Amino acid sequence: MNMRDALKKRNNFLAQVRQFFSKRDVVEVQTPQLLDAPTTDVYIDSIAMLVNKDIEKQSKYLHTSPELEMKKLLANGSGDIYQICSVFRDNEQGSQNFNEFTMLEYYRLGFDMHQLMDDIIQLLDMLGVQGRVSKLSYAQAFFEYSDIDILNADFETLKIIARKHSLSTDFEWIEDLQILLFTHLIEPKLESLPLCFIYDYPATQSALAKVEGQIAHRFELYMNGIEIANGYDELQEVKIYQQRFSGEIDKRVVLGKTSVDMDKDFLSNLKNSLPQCSGVAIGIERLLSQIH
Amino acid sequence: MANYSTSQFKNGLKLILDGNPCSIINNEIRKPGKGQASNKVKLKDLITGKTLEKTFKSGESVEGADVMELNMQYLYNDGSEWSFMDPDTFDQYMINDNAMDDVRGYLVEQDICVVTLWNDNPISVTPPNHVMLEVVDTDPGLKGDTAGTGGKPATMNTGIVVQVPLFISIGEKVKVDTRTNEYAGRT
Numbered sequence: 001m002n003m004r005d006a007l008k009k010r011n012n013f014l015a016q017v018r019q020f021f022s023k024r025d026v027v028e029v030q031t032p033q034l035l036d037a038p039t040t041d042v043y044i045d046s047i048a049m050l051v052n053k054d055i056e057k058q059s060k061y062l063h064t065s066p067e068l069e070m071k072k073l074l075a076n077g078s079g080d081i082y083q084i085c086s087v088f089r090d091n092e093q094g095s096q097n098f099n100e101f102t103m104l105e106y107y108r109l110g111f112d113m114h115q116l117m118d119d120i121i122q123l124l125d126m127l128g129v130q131g132r133v134s135k136l137s138y139a140q141a142f143f144e145y146s147d148i149d150i151l152n153a154d155f156e157t158l159k160i161i162a163r164k165h166s167l168s169t170d171f172e173w174i175e176d177l178q179i180l181l182f183t184h185l186i187e188p189k190l191e192s193l194p195l196c197f198i199y200d201y202p203a204t205q206s207a208l209a210k211v212e213g214q215i216a217h218r219f220e221l222y223m224n225g226i227e228i229a230n231g232y233d234e235l236q237e238v239k240i241y242q243q244r245f246s247g248e249i250d251k252r253v254v255l256g257k258t259s260v261d262m263d264k265d266f267l268s269n270l271k272n273s274l275p276q277c278s279g280v281a282i283g284i285e286r287l288l289s290q291i292h
Numbered sequence: 293m294a295n296y297s298t299s300q301f302k303n304g305l306k307l308i309l310d311g312n313p314c315s316i317i318n319n320e321i322r323k324p325g326k327g328q329a330s331n332k333v334k335l336k337d338l339i340t341g342k343t344l345e346k347t348f349k350s351g352e353s354v355e356g357a358d359v360m361e362l363n364m365q366y367l368y369n370d371g372s373e374w375s376f377m378d379p380d381t382f383d384q385y386m387i388n389d390n391a392m393d394d395v396r397g398y399l400v401e402q403d404i405c406v407v408t409l410w411n412d413n414p415i416s417v418t419p420p421n422h423v424m425l426e427v428v429d430t431d432p433g434l435k436g437d438t439a440g441t442g443g444k445p446a447t448m449n450t451g452i453v454v455q456v457p458l459f460i461s462i463g464e465k466v467k468v469d470t471r472t473n474e475y476a477g478r479t
Contacts, residue, residue: 094321
């Protein structure tokens with residue numbers, strides 16, 4: 001594809017995305033990209049910026065995702081919103097990962113995770129994405145493509161399985177080994193599926209999704225084996241956000257990563273709770289690469 | 293020997309795995325959106341020649357292997373050991389016969405081979421891509437066949453058997469491709 005055609009493809013794609021949301025009365029927003037607090041996510045690093053060097057030196061951080069800033073809007077009565085923006089991540093490696101990429105993030109009030117997945121299917125359909133849609137729970141995916149009972153297998157059992165597959169077992173926490181097993185045993189099997197939602201993650205990988213028993217209401221979308229989107233039935237209570245953040249901060253300390261502070265401004269904006277909603281982040285370049 | 297972190301992995305880097313020196317032939321990094329990056333590495337075991345795959349978490353470190361590849365001249369073998377010489381230093385290295393399984397049939401005295409040393413001990417030998425060998429046994433050829441339409445097995449002076457054209461007779465020298473064990477001409 002020549003330069004002009006590639007630009008038109010992207011332009012047309014973004015116009016269709018905006019049309020999709022406009023029809024549903026989802027409002028486009030733009031939130032700050034330069035933040036006071038870095039992300040607490042254990043395996044995502046913010047890019048730090050030193051600003052105001054001539055006045056009063058101060059550290060700021062490029063956003064790794066617009067999630068918290070958009071949740072501030074949701075907590076203050078924004079209603080359904082979406083955003084298309086560049087996000088920035090430090091220490092990214094691998095052929096599919098970059099320090100800067102474009103993210104589409106959107107939130108639908110009153111939706112549960114499955115309603116949001118249906119909404120995404122409609123969006124993809126409008127964008128011309130073809131192919132059968134599969135939906136597999138995280139546990140089903142492991143049963144289907146391995147013989148691992150991922151929700152009930154303990155750390156030692158998973159280590160034995162990992163060793164059998166010549167995979168590293170050098171992990172502090174079970175979730176990191178679950179993720180490695182998923183990446184190396186399950187993901188390659190998803191390559192034959194054009195569109196596959198994996199949902200109901202183990203509670204150990206809840207991130208900022210609601211947890212019920214041993215299950216987190218979180219999903220990911222894979223297209224031909226490539227991770228495209230990550231969504232949650234969003235946590236609501238500010239107290240639980242606080243617990244999740246401090247859990248992540250503690251893990252970063254154990255791993256010897258740069259120490260980070262919680263985003264106090266986010267917590268105070270949330271007041272007591274976020275309205276019930278589901279949200280998703282979609283990697284635009286990866287999605288575009290799958291549309292022909 | 294130094295340890296190497298996964299961030300230093302690249303093709304050709306030599307590592308110790310399960311006690312054997314291995315060479316990286318492919319290094320693929322995967323980083324899930326939520327979760328740690330990992331390196332899926334394909335390696336060649338330099339002792340057994342086998343290819344293996346191993347996955348490390350990003351940041352893990354692995355012991356390096358002190359492996360060197362040197363051009364050396366093959367001198368002679370005494371039945372149990374094979375003698376090579378570094379033409380720059382004149383250092384001589386003796387290699388045990390059982391390490392020579394795959395290459396024994398391609399070694400011609402005075403030829404320059406690549407010898408792989410691990411901790412200064414030779415572990416494998418790679419002969420030149422083409423070697424000149426002498427036919428010591430083969431069926432008589434058919435007169436007039438010069439097109440090489442058919443072929444026949446011929447035993448070389450080194451003991452290996454190579455498929456050669458029908459016109460080749462005992463006592464002739466032929467060129468053999470050591471990577472494919474195929475006849476590659478007469479000069």
